[in-house]
Every structure is written in C-alpha cells, then in structure tokens.
Amino acid sequence: MNLMVYTLYGFAVTFMVIWSVMWIFHVLALIAGRWKLHRKLSQVPTYETPLPGVSIIKPLMGVDPNLHSNLETFFQLDYPVYELLFCIEDEQDPVLVLVHKLVEKYPAVEAKLFIGGRGVGVNPKINNMQPAYEASRHELILISDSGIRMREDTLLDMVNYMTERVGLVHQMPFTCDREGFAAAYEKIYFGTVQSRMYLVADLLRINCHTGMSALIKKALLEEVGGLKTFGAYLAEDFFYAKSLMDRNWRITVCSQPAMQNSGHCEVYSFQARLKRWAKLRVAMLPTTIVLEPLSECLILGACASWAANLLLDWDTLVFYLAHVLLWFTFDWTLLCVVQNGPLPFNFLEFVIGWLLCETTRPYLFVQAVLDPLIQWRSRVYRLKWGGLAEEVKAKVKY
Template sequence: MVPMLYTLYGFAIFFFIYWCAMWLIHLVAIFYGKYRLHQKVVQLDSETPYAGVSIIKPLMGVDPNLFSNLETFFTMTYPKYEILFCLEDDTDPAIMLVRSLMEKYPKVDAKLYLGAGSVGVNPKINNMNKAYDAVSYEFVLISDSGIRMKEDTLQDMMRYMSENTALVHQMPFTSDRDGFAGTLEKIYFGTAQSRIYLAADFININCHTGMSALIRKSVLDEDGGLKTFGCYLAEDFFMAKALKDKGWKMRICSQPALQNSGICDVNSFQARLTRWAKLRVAMLPLIVIMEPLSECMVIGLGAAWAVNVLFKWDVLGFYLIHILMWFICDWILLSIVQNGSLPFNKFDFVVAWLFRECSGPYLFLHAIFDPEIKWRSRIYKLAWGGVAQEIKPRIKF
C-alpha cells in the first residue's frame, strides 16, 4: 500500500510541477513578446553600406494570393538584394506570373531557375539547390511562396544579423484572412505556436522554422551547403542545429512572418499540423510525452487531479479556472503578436480557440498512429533522427 501511495503522490507532484512550468512558459512568452516583437526599424545612416541579400523563392503552382505575395518582394525598400525564383517544372504556370513581375519591376535584380536537382529526398532542397549555387551575396533569405513582406521586413531581419549570428528567422504568423479557417490559423500561430516559439528563443533553444529564414552562407557551406540537408524533410531544424553546434547564435527578428497562402481551409490546416507533429516526433522522440502535456485541456486535467490529491482542492472548480486563465493569457498573447486590432470578434475567438484546444490532442494522436508523411503528391517515411525516405504509394486493385 505504501509504495502505491508514493507512486500516486509522485505522479501528482509531476503533473503539478509540469503545470507550473507551462504557466511560466506562458508568462515568459507574453512579456518577452511584448519586449521583442514589432520594434521600430531604424534606418542606417547614409555612410553605412548595406550588405547584399540573395532571396531564394521556391515555387510550385499558382494560388489566388501568389501574385500579390511575390509582388511584396519587389517593393521592399532594402537597397541591395536579388530574388532567385526556383521552379522544378518548366511547364509550371507560376513561370508566367514571375516573368510578368520581372517585366513590371525591371530595376529589381530577379532571376528564374528551372529544373530541380537531385541531392536528396527533400523536394524543396532539390528545387532550391541550383539557385543556391548561383547566389551573389553572403546572406541568403529562404522564403516560402506564401509569405508576404512589409517594405522594411528585410531591413528588420538584417538588423539582427550580428557578427556572432548565423541565422535570423521570422516567427510564424498569418495575414488577416476571412472565414473560420483564417481565424483558426491566426489563433494557432498567435497562441500555441508563438508561446513555445518565444519561450524557446528566450532561453536559446532551437525553435527555427524555415518559412522565412536569413542564413549566413559561408557558415552553411562549411557543412557542404544546402544539399547536405536534402536527406531531411525538416531541413530547417537540422540547418539550425548544425549552425548552433558550431557555436553560432540564431535569433528571431521583430516582425512575424505573414503567411498568406491562397488555400485556407480547416482540412488543409489540420493536415499541415499533423505533418509537423510527425516530423517533431521523429526528430525528438521525447515530444511524444511532452507535447500532449503542453495542451491546455490535457495538462489542466492532470493538474486538477494533482491538486485534489495534494491539497484536496475541488477538481472541477480548479479545471474551469485553469481554462479561463489560459484563455485570457492566449487572448493577451495573440493581441501582442497581432500588434493591432484583431480581424474577428471575441465570440469568433472563443469558438475557434475551443476548437483548436480540443482538436490539438486528437491531431497529435493521429500523427503518432499514422507516421507516413504526405507532402503534395509524395509520401515519405521517417526514421528516428529525422532522416526521410520516399516510398511509393500502394497500388490498389
């Protein structure tokens, strides 16, 4: 009986400590986000030269927002940069769109590279490798097709590229978009994602996502360049790890990345979250335990049971107060990340927030029990450590 009692109290203490740790992360994200994000961009004086930046844009297909997203890269105020567009298929309709922008902005140094290499299983790396080998500048910005830029975003990123820094990245966020899916995306990236992202950056843990990342090319080339990471699907994580292992710093800039893909629906968004969860589990197996316990509903249940065992507090009352306080903190954090009025009302926030919090654990379990990763028309299997292998889809008779 005594060993069972010790075990019971041990689990209760674990859940209570983990719950306290999650609240600490929440508070760190709020205060650090307030300090770190949306700082005013200071112009360099006329005598200070700007370092050149090569922007690599891997593209595949056209969506309704692609033209306007790409146009924001042609209208930036940064004085010295080039844009290298990459398409693996020479019949891709995005080619005509890119050429029309190049004709509209002839003063912008832009080039088009067709045909993918074959340096690994990662199609994004294969698509970008030819352009990477042709860049003109030391600093390389890898930017996904769905990203929008403000006029001073590149300047904001370069401001954080100090002498001991090799990677500056934008924290993922979204543009304002209509509909439930747009609200759901903004809430996820402005709460669950930004909470972990800001806390990880604060304590200098690798939290890098590669949708908008500025890299010091000479340091990456010491490991063989971009092609070295073609064996991974989560190339962004392993590039950041390689730079960090060499002693270089990585930082987020003050402007979040504005994702603005033309495809915005709940199914596509949840499929994306599931794919990311599969990658995290393969790279960091401890995530199997830690990530579910970071969810509001899950850790709240564990903590409510724990305080009942330890302090005889009411389970239901504690759980409801926990959810309410988590909800309020998420609203505050999202407002900080948004840096302005939200494009939806409080009722929409409540509905989408509850949907996200309740569906999060289910999506994670789905990722655990269905480990194959579907990315566009390809299917991959991951080994422990994150190395990917493309597999052929089964033929049904």
C-alpha cells in the same frame, strides 16, 4: 500498497511541476512578445552604412489566388542590394507566367529563374532550391516560402538582427488578416500556441526554427557542405539551425512576424499541416510523444486538477475551470500582442476558434503518432528516428 501510494504521489508532483513550468512559459511569452515584437528599426535605410547583400531564394510550385500580390512585395523591398532567385521544379508549372510578368514589371530588380532543380536528397524543397543556392552571389541567404508577404522594411529588420555572433535570423510564423473562419482558426493557432513556443524558445535559446522565412550566413552553410547537406531531412530548417547552434552560433527571431498569406485557407488542410509538423517533431525528438500532450491546455489541466486534489485536497472541477479560464485569458492577451492592432474577428469567433484549436490538437497528435507516413504534395515519405526520411512508392489518395 506503499509503493502504489508513492507512485501516485510521484505522478501528482510531476504534473504540478509541469503545470507550474507551463505558466512560467505563458508569462515569459508575454514579456518576450512585448519586448521583441514590432520594434522600430534601430537602423533607418539611409544606405550611408553599407549593408550586406542578400540573395532571396523563393521555391515555388503552383499558383494560388494571393501568390501574385505576395511575390510582388519582394520586388518592392526597401533594401539597397538584393537579388531574387525563383526556383520552379516543373517547366510546365503555370507559376512561370506569373514570375515572368513580375520580372518585366520591375526591371530594376535583379531577378533570375531556375527550372528543374537538382536531385541532392529526398527533400523536394532542397532539390528545388539547390541550383539557385549555388548561383547566389551575396553573403546572406534568405529562404522564403511562396506564401509569405513582406513589408517594405522587413528585410532590413531581419538584417539588423544579424549581428557578429548570430548565424540565422528567422521570423516568427503568423498570418495576414483574411476573411473566413478557417483564416481565424489559423491566426488563433499561430498567435497563441505557436507564438508561445517560439517566443520562449528564442528567449531561452532553444532551437524552435521553422524555415518559412529565414536569413542565414552563406559561409556558415558552406562550412558543412552547403544546403544539400540537409537534403536527407524533411525538416531541413530544424537541422541547419541545429548545425549552427552546435557550432556555438546564435539563432534569433526578428521583430516582424512572418506574414503567411496563402490564398487557399481551409480547416481540413490546416489540420493536415498540423499533423505533418507533429510527425516531424516526433521523429526528430521522440520525447515529444510524452511531453507534447502534457503541454496542452485541456490534458494538462485534467492532470493538474487530479494532482491538486490529491496533494492539496482542492476541488477538482473548480481547479480545472479556473485553469482553462486563465489559459484562455493568457492566449487572448498574447494574440493581441502578436497582432499589434485590431483583430479581424470578434471575441465570440475567438472563443469558438480557440475551443476548436484546443479540443482537436490532442486528437490530431494521436493521428500523427499512429500514422508516421508524411504526404507532401504528390509525394509520400517515411520518417526514421533522428529525422531522416525516405521516399516511399505509395499511391497518394485524394
């Protein structure tokens, strides 16, 4: 009997410690967001001080309604020396026509096209980028996904953070303002859950890198065999960041968030992305199976409410409602900090989107754990512990 009582109290103390740590993370995220994001450039583009050249690698597949305007922003960057390297796996891909039109429209911008890729691993993105990586001429490599939209000064902002001890500068994922509830749902997720994790990880120097927009010193990749070294992983971004940190190089977030601007925006497709990312996290860091659910507002609130009642005899329902309300308030505040301007939806839409986000994530996580296969476009992969992946010959369901 005593053992059972001690066990219950042990769980209660553990839940309260995790609950307290999460509130520290909330506060740290707000402080880091105010301090780090949307800062004015410390170095204006006068070009009197030589800036390093940048090779921008853009892996492309297919065309969406916003792709033309997204890619055009890369031809309009206010930066002295850079090249655009477009990577297309299939020579029949209609995106070829779009790229050719932009290259003709901006003849002053150095741009090259690489078709076919090279099979250096199971990761299709690495395979697609490999020829462009080998042909890149500059000391800095910017890997940028097709859905990213850039401001004229974004590249300069990223380069400004590439100091002597920094090996990788990345942008915190966020979204452009788009119409519709699905777009609001995405913005709420990236401006709350993802931003909190990213800002705290950057502050504590923890690897939380996602590779949608990342500036890397090419020489550091070459030290470990180049980009192809990470072709065995689907989460190549996490592992090349880990490689840098293992060699005592810093990674850091720049002041401008990565503005995702995909023309296809649906709740179902975004939830499929969330499940895919959860599968990758579980494979790379198995402790995620236990720790991630306890970082969720509703689950952690329930555990902490029970613990507070057991340890302090506090009312469970009152504690839980206060917890949810305070969490909601912190998330609203953080989203406003990340947005740095008026939100494209009203407060009621935020309430609905936030509730959907918080109530569905535990369910999506369970689905991810129960089904370890990852579907990536037309391919299906099986993940192994440690993050290694193998392609499986499975029929993709549509």
